Structure formats: C-alpha cells, structure tokens
C-alpha cells in the first residue's frame with residue numbers, strides 16, 4: 001500500500017467515523033429539547049424520561065464525537081501538512097469559529113446534563129437549545145471549509161503561489177450555502193429517522209408502550225420534514241456541481257460523451273476503458289433537465305477532460321446512486337407518515353408504516369457516507385479543486401500504514417462499544 | 431524593554447493569545463489529566479472515595495476544558511500555518527501517540543460513567559482512563575520540549591535528505607524532551623491534587639489530596655532541576671533565555687514565590703489560596719518557556735514574524751476571537767459557577 005493511499009484511507013476512515021457522531025450530535029440535542037419542552041408543557045412524565053434518555057445518549061455520542069474530531073484537527077496536519085500550510089490562512093477562520101461553536105456546545109451540554117436540579121427550568125431548557133444551535137453552527141462552519149476545497153474562492157494565484165487572500169470570500173464560496181443546507185438536512189433526516197425506526201421496531205412488538213409512542217412522534221417531527229426536503233436540496237447541490245465541477249458531475253452520472261439532452265442513468269456500470277456505461281436504465285434528457293433545468297442543455301462528458309483528471313468512477317457513480325436511492329426511499333416513507341399524521345390518524349398504529357420506518361432506519365447514515373464519498377472522491381485528483389493535488393499535499397513521513405492500522409483498530413473498538421452501550425440503553429426501555 | 435515593546439505587532443499579539451489559550455488548557459485540561467493520575471495512584475482506606483471524587487469533579491467540565499486544545503490547534507494553523515505543518519511533519523509520532531491517549535481518555539471516562547461496566551468492567555475502563563491520562567501529558571511535554579530544543583527546526587530542514595530516525599525520531603526521543611514530559615506530568619498531577627483538595631467535602635478525603643499535593647510539589651521541584659540541567663546541552667537557546675535574559679530573574683522570583691505560597695497554603699490548609707498560587711506557578715513556568723525562546727516559534731529557524739499568515743487573516747482572526755470571547759467568557763463563568771464546589 002502506498003503512503004498516499006494509506007493517508008487517503010486514514011482520512012476517509014476518520015471522517016467517515018466522525019460524521020456519524022457529528023450528525024447525531026447535531027440532531028439528538030434537538031430531540032432532547034423538544035421532549036423536555038413537551039414535558040414542561042404537558043406535565044407528562046414520559047416526556048421527561050425521554051429527555052433524560054436522549055440526554056444520556058447525547059453525552060456518550062458527544063464524547064466520541066469530540067475525541068474523533070480532535071483527532072481530525074490534528075490529522076489535517078499529520079497527513080496533509082502541505083495542504084494546511086497552503087490553506088491554513090484561508091480555511092483557518094471558519095475552523096476557528098467552529099472551535100467557538102464547539103466550546104459553547106460543550107459548556108452547555110455540561111450544564112444541561114448535570115444541571116437538572118441546579119438551575120431553573122427555563123435556564124435548563126435554554127441550555128439544551130444552545131447545545132442544539134451550536135451543534136448546527138459548527139456543522140455550517142466546517143462545511144464551509146469543505147465547500148472551499150470544492151470551489152475555492154478568495155485566493156489570488158500567481159504561477160502556483162498565493163499572492164493574495166480573502167478569507168471571507170473563501171468562506172462564502174459558490175458551494176457553501178448548498179452544502180451546508182444539504183449537510184444539516186442530512187443530520188436531521190438521518191438521526192430523526194434512525195431514532196424513529198428504532199422505536200417503531202419496538203412498537204411492532206409492544207404497541208402499548210407510551211414511551212416509544214412519544215419517542216416516535218418527536219423523532220418523526222424532526223426527521224420527516226428534513227427527509228422530505230432533502231431531495232430538493234440535493235437537486236440544488238447537483239446543479240452547483242454541474243456548474244463548478246463538471247468532471248465530478250460527469251463521474252457521478254457516468255456520462256462519457258459530451259451531449260445535449262443527456263439521459264439520467266439509473267444503475268449502470270461505467271467502463272473507463274471502453275468509455276461507456278453499460279446496463280443503465282436511461283431516462284431520456286433526464287440529466288440535462290436535472291442538472292441545468294433545461295432538457296436540451298449540454299452536459300460535459302468525461303471524454304472532454306484528460307484521463308488523469310478523472311476521479312475514480314466506480315465509487316463516485318455508485319455512491320451517488322446509493323444516496324439518491326436511499327434518499328428517495330426516506331422521502332417516500334416520510335411523506336407517508338406525514339399523510340397519516342395530517343389525517344389525524346395514529347402514526348404509531350399503522351403496522352405497515354412502522355415496518356417501513358424500521359427498514360429505513362439506517363438509510364440516512366448510509367446515504368451520508370455515500371454522499372461524502374461522492375463529494376470527496378469525486379474531487380480527486382485534487383485536494384483543493386484545480387489548485388492543489390492530493391499527491392502534492394501528503395506528508396513526507398513514511399510508514400503511514402501504521403497509523404492507519406492503529407486508528408482502524410481504535411475506531412472499531414469505539415464503534416463496537418458505542419453500539420453495545422446504545423443497544424443496552426434501548427433494551428432497558430423495551 | 432522598550433525594544434521588546436517596539437517589536438510587538440499583530441503577529442505577536444496573536445501568538446500571545448495562542449499561548450494564553452495553551453495556558454488555559456494547561457490549567458484546566460491539564461488538571462483533568464492530573465485527576466487521572468490520582469485515579470491510577472488511588473490508595474489507602476479511602477481509595478474508592480478518592481476515585482469517586484475525581485470522577486464527579488471532572489465529569490461536568492472535562493469536555494469544555496478539552497476544547498482549549500482545539501482552540502490552540504485551530505488558532506495555530508490559522509495564524510502560523512507553516513508552524514503547524516512543520517510540527518505535524520517532524521513530530522508525527524508523538525502527536526499520534528498523544529491522540530490515541532486523548533481518544534482513550536475521553537471515551538473511557540464516558541464509558542465508565544455510562545454503563546460500560548458490562549463490557550470490560552468498570553475498573554477496566556477506569557484503568558484505561560487513568561493510564562491514558564498519564565501518558566498524554568508526558569507526550570504534550572515531550573512535544574514542547576522538542577520544539578524548545580531546536581532540533582525540530584533542524585530535522586524539518588533535512589526531510590528527504592536524512593534517515594527516518596534522524597528526522598522523525600531523534601528530535602523528540604532525547605533527554606531534554608523526555609525530561610520536560612515528566613515535568614509536565616508532575617505539574618498536572620500537582621495542580622489536580624490542589625484542586626481536588628479544595629473540592630473535597632470530607633476532611634479525611636481532603637487530607638488525602640493535601641498530602642498528595644505536597645508530595646507532587648516535591649517531585650515537581652526535583653524534575654525542574656533535572657530539566658534545567660539537561661537543558662544546558664539539550665536546549666541551549668532556551669537555557670540561555672531562562673538563565674541569562676534580563677527579565678529571567680524577575681520571572682524566576684515570581685515562579686518561586688508562587689511555589690512557596692502554594693506549599694505554605696497547603697501546609698496551613700488554605701486551599702483557595704493554594705489553588706491560585708499553584709495555577710500561578712504553572713502559568714509562570716509556561717510563560718517562562720515562551721519568553722525564553724521569543725521571538726522564535728520554532729527556534730532557531732522560524733520567528734513569529736516569519737511564520738505569520740498574511741495580516742488580513744490575523745485581523746479577521748482577532749475579530750473572530752473577540753466575538754467568540756464575548757460569548758465564551760460569560761458562558762464559562764456560568765458553567766464554573768453552576769458546578770463550583772460548595773464553598774466552605
């Protein structure tokens with residue numbers, strides 16, 4: 001295994017691990033605050049029980065999120081020192097603001113978890129709200145960095161060296177809004193539907209438990225709207241990619257030839273050597289319509305770019321297909337739940353809806369991993385699109401397989417324990 | 431002195447703020463690590479009570495204390511990107527081990543408090559927490575020692591031209607960095623014992639930590655002497671700064687006064703005063719190191735000026751810091767007030 005490949009794998013592993021905890025850390029506090037608020041409004045002690053449960057879950061997951069995030073902030077330098085040397089002065093600002101958001105989050109999580117009998121009810125609820133808001137804020141700040149890597153703005157280059165920078169322009173680059181929106185919705189949809197799915201599965205066996213009925217409704221209130229909006233936001237992201245990263249678009253759609261009225265492909269096996277995509281179900285003009293809102297728009301194909309500028313096609317194309325398929329399923333099930341709720345039927349009473357919710361429970365997290373694969377692998381061979389190549393950013397330190405193995409083992413251990421702990425907590429209530 | 435003041439500009443101010451954040455991390459996060467050391471060394475008839483006192487003192491605040499480290503890192507790579515890149519390259523190995531320690535410390539602590547006993551045993555997690563708390567400060571000290579020694583700069587210049595061991599191992603696996611590592615561990619343990627004594631409600635328990643604090647103070651003293659002796663050959667620039675510079679005497683006097691005050695206060699059981707004095711002592715030591723290598727960030731190659739990001743970044747960072755501080759400072763006061771040990 002080459003050092004470059006080991007570094008990329010370690011980065012992917014660490015981020016793929018962290019993002020799960022980050023998503024839960026963004027959304028679970030919101031569920032917890034809503035439950036506490038319902039308790040204060042209705043006096044129904046089941047909501048209090050629920051808030052305390054979710055708070056306990058937040059504490060465990062937040063800790064793992066915090067330590068894995070700390071690892072990341074060092075890894076950026078440990079693995080990609082030249083990237084950080086190059087970009088630190090630009091992307092450092094959103095990272096610093098993110099640092100403050102973490103700080104606020106950690107402080108008020110401490111207040112929330114340990115302050116049930118030390119501060120007034122109003123202050124306690126406010127502390128929870130601050131945790132939820134600062135989690136969302138930290139996601140926005142860090143996604144600004146990633147958006148900048150995709151569509152760098154605010155740098156003036158002269159023959160490869162930076163001659164001027166504008167960090168504010170860097171923060172508000174062409175991808176920022178779309179990516180931040182898509183990421184936040186992903187966090188609420190993935191976490192909300194996962195929690196809803198767990199409680200739906202328990203309700204299928206023990207339909208009378210009020211704890212799980214309440215939990216299901218609160219989780220759906222957060223997850224379903226986000227899941228319904230997510231495909232719209234995804235369309236926005238896709239159009240941004242089409243405009244600014246045409247190679248990435250071509251890779252994720254497995255579009256080899258430049259053409260007008262390009263089809264939208266479902267499935268299919270991109271064959272880079274033959275320069276065609278086999279076995280795909282093609283919707284005529286679908287891609288032109290989706291990417292440019294014009295059935296006759298010209299879509300650039302991979303052939304328009306030199307071969308060494310192509311990202312790896314299989315992970316990007318399949319990552320995209322998986323994300324869209326899972327996102328569609330999540331949106332459909334969420335709409336179904338919304339229809340049941342609007343008709344004032346009992347959401348927890350429909351066996352088929354509960355089954356569907358239990359099935360889609362893990363989809364959001366899988367879609368997230370797939371989506372990040374599309375974004376990050378789709379940007380290859382660049383770490384900063386068009387400016388800095390990944391191969392030029394990697395550390396000169398040899399033997400990178402060792403840290404990769406260390407972190408793989410560590411993350412597997414942590415992951416297994418977190419799953420065991422959460423499963424134990426769920427079992428206690430079932 | 432006037433030359434020193436005239437040399438202060440935007441880069442120096444930002445560098446000072448980074449050290450201030452590091453100072454906060456050392457005082458707060460450092461003490462949390464020290465708590466883990468006392469968990470490892472818990473003993474006597476009140477062993478269980480000691481561990482419980484440590485756990486309940488750390489639980490609500492360790493996450494917030496931990497974030498100081500992240501603030502240090504992000505400010506460093508924003509304002510001095512080349513410093514961050516150099517450290518991360520040459521000190522890859524100790525940084526990596528430190529990270530493993532940080533991961534294990536934080537997660538083991540939470541797993542232990544949230545029902546992890548079924549998987550690995552409560553004591554198993556406790557042990558992971560305690561060992562990780564001991565290893566991590568040593569590495570933090572080793573990293574600081576390696577920077578101060580001047581060998582990081584030399585190694586960075588030889589990347590690609592010298593052997594793996596010369597570039598990635600020798601700069602930190604040397605007597606001076608290791609001496610600083612042990613010194614850092616002793617300081618953190620000392621701080622923790624003082625804080626824990628202040629926070630204990632049971633007089634017997636309080637006495638346990640009082641005795642530990644006094645013992646740790648003695649170890650700190652011995653290790654300080656050793657580090658100074660090793661510095662003559664291992665870190666000449668810093669050694670010269672610490673002993674020769676005009677301000678050095680004043681700083682030594684302050685450090686010594688704080689140390690003596692801390693010990694006397696412990697002796698006479700005035701724990702509130704002991705905490706202030708101990709915190710002062712540790713801060714003076716940290717700033718002593720910083721001033722000794724001023725104006726270098728990585729002696730003897732990179733000065734603050736040479737390493738600084740463009741002014742626009744520094745200005746924006748300062749604005750961001752001011753806005754962040756306006757939110758943070760009241761929040762932190764609220765946190766510590768809410769969980770302050772009952773005054774007595």
Ligand code: HDD
Nearest residue numbers: 179183186231234235237238324327364367368371372375
């Ligand atoms: C719950 C998770 C989830 C779901 C259901 C979807 N996505 Fe997504 N998607 C993500 C989670 C995600 C993500 C992991 O959050 C990404 C990675 C980077 C980003 O900004 O969001 C992402 C990236 C991403 C990108 C690449 C953006 C870039 O490279 O800048 C596109 C084009 C889409 N998505 C499009 C869609 C479409 C058309 C969906 C239709 C259903 C969809 N996503 C559902």
Ligand code: HEM
Nearest residue numbers: 008011012015016019142143145146372376377382383390
């Ligand atoms: C804002 C946040 C992020 C930043 C700053 C970031 C940064 C980076 C960097 C510096 C690299 C190495 C260079 C490269 O290969 O392009 C990388 C690669 C990668 N990242 Fe991200 N990343 C972010 C979010 C994520 C997330 C959340 C995931 C989740 C899975 C992810 C997945 C990957 C993958 C799979 C690679 C390897 C790509 C390849 O080498 O083929 N990234 N990222």
Ligand code: HEM
Nearest residue numbers: 021022025026062065066069070072073102135139142500
């Ligand atoms: C899109 C990708 C990312 C998102 C959405 C995200 C979001 C979050 C959130 C919400 C937290 C709070 C902890 C929690 O609730 O679990 C967190 C923690 C953290 N993240 Fe990430 N993050 C991402 C990628 C990164 C990257 C690339 C870095 C590397 C610099 C990073 C560094 C950190 C750090 C240092 C923490 C710990 C903060 C603490 O101690 O509280 N994150 N992240």
